[in-house]
Amino acid sequence: MRHVLKFLTRLPLPVLYALGAFAYFVAFHVLRWHRELAARNLCNAFPEKSAAERARILRQSYVNLGQTLAETFWGFGASAGIHSEKVLRLSLDLPLVVECVDTEEKIQAVLPELDEMIGGGLITLERAHVIMYRGEGQQDGHP
Numbered sequence: 001m002r003h004v005l006k007f008l009t010r011l012p013l014p015v016l017y018a019l020g021a022f023a024y025f026v027a028f029h030v031l032r033w034h035r036e037l038a039a040r041n042l043c044n045a046f047p048e049k050s051a052a053e054r055a056r057i058l059r060q061s062y063v064n065l066g067q068t069l070a071e072t073f074w075g076f077g078a079s080a081g082i083h084s085e086k087v088l089r090l091s092l093d094l095p096l097v098v099e100c101v102d103t104e105e106k107i108q109a110v111l112p113e114l115d116e117m118i119g120g121g122l123i124t125l126e127r128a129h130v131i132m133y134r135g136e137g138q139q140d141g142h143p
Contacts, residue, residue, distance in 0.1 A: 008073045016074050020066030028062040035062075075122050101128050 008016070027033045038061065042054045049057075100107065107125060114123060 005073075005076075009076050011073070013070070013074050016070035017067065020068075020070035021063075022066075023069055024062045024066035027065065028059065101130075 008019075011019075028035065035058070038058055039054070042049075042058055046054060046057070104125065111123070
């Protein structure tokens, strides 16, 4: 198994995304892994959405699962380091995720500084769909 994982970390990202798409297809269409449970949870969480909207959200969550799987192998391949399996040491060597929400221009402006600071790692730029923003003490939180 270790050799299979090492092989996967060496594949180019587009190939890993194709494997992620295959994982989505198998999980969503063949195995139906927790699909009914996820559909019920979406129905409870978003009763105001139509069945078609909830179905789209459900399908996209499985697509995201496949893409996350691909990016996990790709990110692991950058350093090929194995983190501790000891429970008491987990918090000492786990990867760190820092998220920043701002305009693309401001984030692009700080990238050269980040490049100098980071010895190894992964930086991604994603679009954010803001569902709610509420400052401390505010009542209305919709953008």
